[in-house]
Amino acid sequence: NAGVMQNPRHLVRRRGQEARLRCSPMKGHSHVYWYRQLPEEGLKFMVYLQKENIIDESGMPKERFSAEFPKEGPSILRIQQVVRGDSAAYFCASKKQEVAEAFFGQGTRLTVV
Amino acid sequence: TQLLEQSPQFLSIQEGENLTVYCNSSSVFSSLQWYRQEPGEGPVLLVTVVTGGEVKKLKRLTFQFGDARKDSSLHITAAQPGDTGLYLCAGGKTSGSRLTFGEGTQLTVNP
Numbered sequence: 001n002a003g004v005m006q007n008p009r010h011l012v013r014r015r016g017q018e019a020r021l022r023c024s025p026m027k028g029h030s031h032v033y034w035y036r037q038l039p040e041e042g043l044k045f046m047v048y049l050q051k052e053n054i055i056d057e058s059g060m061p062k063e064r065f066s067a068e069f070p071k072e073g074p075s076i077l078r079i080q081q082v083v084r085g086d087s088a089a090y091f092c093a094s095k096k097q098e099v100a101e102a103f104f105g106q107g108t109r110l111t112v113v
Numbered sequence: 114t115q116l117l118e119q120s121p122q123f124l125s126i127q128e129g130e131n132l133t134v135y136c137n138s139s140s141v142f143s144s145l146q147w148y149r150q151e152p153g154e155g156p157v158l159l160v161t162v163v164t165g166g167e168v169k170k171l172k173r174l175t176f177q178f179g180d181a182r183k184d185s186s187l188h189i190t191a192a193q194p195g196d197t198g199l200y201l202c203a204g205g206k207t208s209g210s211r212l213t214f215g216e217g218t219q220l221t222v223n224p
Binding site for chain 2: 035041042044048055058059091093097098100102105
């Protein structure tokens with residue numbers, strides 16, 4: 001059973017470009033979290049989604065950031081017009097509904113130059 | 114406001130020593146999870162505790178959930194260099210709610 005897959009593992013973008021981060025959940029998992037992590041810091045919640053629905057986006061910046069989890073295909077975290085402060089590791093985790101355990105992918109390391 | 118407070122933030126010990134890491138909150142959680150993260154990797158789930166007072170053992174690791182489900186501890190016996198990593202606790206108010214993380218405890222076990 002494949003784990004949570006994130007791609008790309010590393011992404012370099014120039015200031016002003018768009019970054020698209022993909023997350024394929026584990027088989028049978030209907031819910032996805034996205035987190036952001038700066039070096040030597042904890043995980044900061046961004047958004048919690050189920051297929052075709054955003055459950056909680058209270059951690060997501062109001063501008064430039066968006067997330068979706070379509071009926072088919074991976075969940076996408078999109079950052080428009082990236083700035084240097086967006087440089088971080090972005091992790092997604094997936095879980096089954098009504099189950100506590102969430103499993104993480106290996107993350108996408110975004111570098112904005 | 115940080116809902117989950119982890120202590121200590123950093124811990125450096127010698128191989129063979131015992132240690133305890135704490136995760137405290139003023140809020141009640143329906144479940145609490147412990148993860149271990151190595152540099153450049155994603156967090157790996159170690160255990161989930163759901164019942165107040167619950168104790169779970171994973172080889173040399175012992176996890177406890179407080180009676181009131183507001184706090185948890187991780188005890189490692191005879192630590193080894195391979196235990197080095199960032200230990201994170203995470204709690205959910207319900208199984209369908211966001212998962213909130215503590216800031217983590219960076220453990221270094223020196224040979």
